[in-house]
Amino acid sequence: MSQFFKAKHTNHTLEIKSDDILRLIGAHLTEQGHHHTARTLQQETKVGLAASFVKDALPQWIQTGQWDAVLTALEALDPQRNPHVPALQAQAYVCTILELADQGEWDVAYATYRCVQPFLHEQSIPDTELGTTTTWGRLVEQKLAALAAVRQTNPHAHVPYQYYEGGSLKASRERLAELIEDWVPSHPRQRLPMLLQQAVQWQSHTGMLPQTKQYDDDDDNKNETKRKKRKKQFDLVLGSVRGEVVAVDDLDQYVPNEMEPIPQDVYSTISFGKKATCEAAVFTPDGANLITGSSDGLIEIWDGRQQYSKLNIQDYEYQKEDKLMGHDVAVTALAISSIGKYLASGAVDGTVVLWSLRTGSSLEKISLVGKESVISLCFRLDSDRHLLVASGSVVREYNIKELKLDGQGSRTKFKAHCAKEFLGHTSYITSCLYISDDEEMSVVTSSGDGTVRIWNQSTGESVNILQPRDHSAVGQSMVVNTFTDGTDTMPVITVIPLQNKKLLIVPRSTVAFAVTLEGTVEQRFVTPTVMVAATVSSSQHTLYAVQENGECAVFHVKTGELVSSIRDFGTQGSRLKEGQGAEISAMLYHPYKHILGAFSNDKRQSKGKLVLWK
The missing domain is CATH 2.130.10.10 (YVTN repeat-like/Quinoprotein amine dehydrogenase)
Structure with missing residues (x-):
């Protein structure tokens, strides 16, 4: 597929990325409930969604610790379209790992960390205390080590200071929820059908869309008996008129109530x-x-x-x-x-x-x-x-x-x-x-x-x-x-x-x-x-x-x-x-x-x- 679709009107050219066409199709499939087809399209094209359909639900999932649902929703987003996606994914993984360890699920926490370890070490963040830069991977290792040291002597001990960002589990979740609100757009409903309808209206307005009207077969011969009037139908799918074409190139001939x-x-x-x-x-x-x-x-x-x-x-x-x-x-x-x-x-x-x-x-x-x-x-x-x-x-x-x-x-x-x-x-x-x-x-x-x-x-x-x-x-x-x-x-x-x-x-x-x-x-x-x-x-x-x-x-x-x-x-x-x-x-x-x-x-x-x- 070519990188751009070009639409030209007068002296202006509008370039539309082919990836955006795929995003619109994927979003429409998701909206209609065809989630398997949407995932297949995303896997084969490597093009994710530009926005989330569940943005309103994401903060609630974060507040209740439903990290599997949060990570699944973030996975569907395209990092090329939204540069904030990797940072959000990294922080969601960090929250998941730290909460699992806090709950005593050390095996699951370390298994999750090993799966995403390379990714977390690629995501750098500023270290405000030292004035340097670190990575999410190094930060997770430090916090897990600090928690392990505390829990060795007392399995029920409180988590170390600043184990959670913001000082508490609630503050950590609220902070990520605020980032989701700022950085993740919400996908508008019916975007693809709306664009198609507007495109048809524009083509009708500019005269590019064939229009038909009721007419006489022998309208030119006023002396002969007029034949029965017939009405032609325009085929939107094939872009043609069934029967003999009656072209209307001038908007002056447009009939609004038809x-x-x-x-x-x-x-x-x-x-x-x-x-x-x-x-x-x-x-x-x-x-x-x-x-x-x-x-x-x-x-x-x-x-x-x-x-x-x-x-x-x-x-x-x-x-x-x-x-x-x-x-x-x-x-x-x-x-x-x-x-x-x-x-x-x-x-x-x-x-x-x-x-x-x-x-x-x-x-x-x-x-x-x-x-x-x-x-x-x-x-x-x-x-x-x-x-x-x-x-x-x-x-x-x-x-x-x-x-x-x-x-x-x-x-x-x-x-x-x-x-x-x-x-x-x-x-x-x-x-x-x-x-x-x-x-x-x-x-x-x-x-x-x-x-x-x-x-x-x-x-x-x-x-x-x-x-x-x-x-x-x-x-x-x-x-x-x-x-x-x-x-x-x-x-x-x-x-x-x-x-x-x-x-x-x-x-x-x-x-x-x-x-x-x-x-x-x-x-x-x-x-x-x-x-x-x-x-x-x-x-x-x-x-x-x-x-x-x-x-x-x-x-x-x-x-x-x-x-x-x-x-x-x-x-x-x-x-x-x-x-x-x-x-x-x-x-x-x-x-x-x-x-x-x-x-x-x-x-x-x-x-x-x-x-x-x-």
Whole structure:
């Protein structure tokens, strides 16, 4: 097998290691329960997994001394992909050997040591007392000799000082558990199927995937009687169309309601505490969970295996013990890092907290100047160490540093500092996001002052000011040199990034716009009544825009065509009668499934429900 697979689009080439393909296949086999096949693949290819499926269970196994299970899980990891694996294996072997000797199992302890002796002598560690370097093998020999000397006179004597790292058996196990948390990533569920589905969506978007439609055999001859229409079928496995091919090369001919199902039925309804309303929601990057923040200050993780209707207590045991993440006041904004490791939450009192999703523990707390409510949060896609925080009319970028508290990095502390401020809006911020323009990173913000601003992320300087108006036509520029509040100013609800360096600007108006980063209008989306919330599908083919009357308009992004509508969208979960929908506050879309979500903090809404459609 070649070392790299190359995928090329325009002027860019993406190199994918063949080992990573094997890792994805091995992970999928393990996830489906085909453990024997996965082990055979690993033995024949010598390629291990990049992450662990049992990371959440590893600390518990360590705390209870189930070293056979721990070593088996570490053995499946690939040291070439994760350089920390040999060190973790060495320390797990050391713990196993020392605990066996402490329990009086000297024969088993020495037999285990002889099996791994060469490996342990290859793993060096600093000797903090002497200021030199030793190996795990030499350290084990010294500790076993010290224990043997003590136990010769008294078989029940305590272990020597510093026999266990940290001074006790419990401390030694906790130290290794902390290293596992820091150094072993957790494998996302359904990674291979998700990538395949996204690849199909991308090929459909770029026109590489053949599309078929219903057509007439004798469509050109208008005088003759038309023959019966036939529908062709595309074979995804063979990559061909059964029958005569009808090629569709232009995305303008794409028909959303044929290629991408439009949600029409309620899939699930999530209820919150008494008198509590949903204030923020976000899907995890793998789509396995839905995270919500509510007006009672709670942050909860909902399980996709149960249609997001119940809390995920299987993967997040702290929720089972009612140890929920949260604030003392209403949660108003959420953002999750690209790999799903960290969660940032903002509250109405101007505080932002960085959380570890795996443990539910607070890593860092940021208190904003002015104590204004946090409106929007956003992590950089290529880094979980850069976070945008919008409150009032200001957007701040925080750099998050991970500080090691000891030489071996078993304990860490997070510290956030404000790196820059983006100043210029004259009213409240409604959204903030990062966009990459090949050569540099930019920040895009929208505001109630009716503008969208594009900033240079490095300098914090404003690059462009865009001001959408109802009469902005296709081909026109939205750029304004000097912004002044006018009578026709429309507050911008949100800005959504699109592919090919474009933005979808949604004002509180009857018209939304697709524009380039330079501000040129490329498409208009017109609704009968004013839009109050919007989102796009994961393929970015379809725009969903909810209006004041609760009706959800469905547009084809490329053509701007209104292709469908969901009439009772705003009435679901409310106490109001049909046609009197509670105003939707925000919408969200699943990363790779056709699941559309919406919620409202309208006080007339029953129990502040979040409704998912499919």
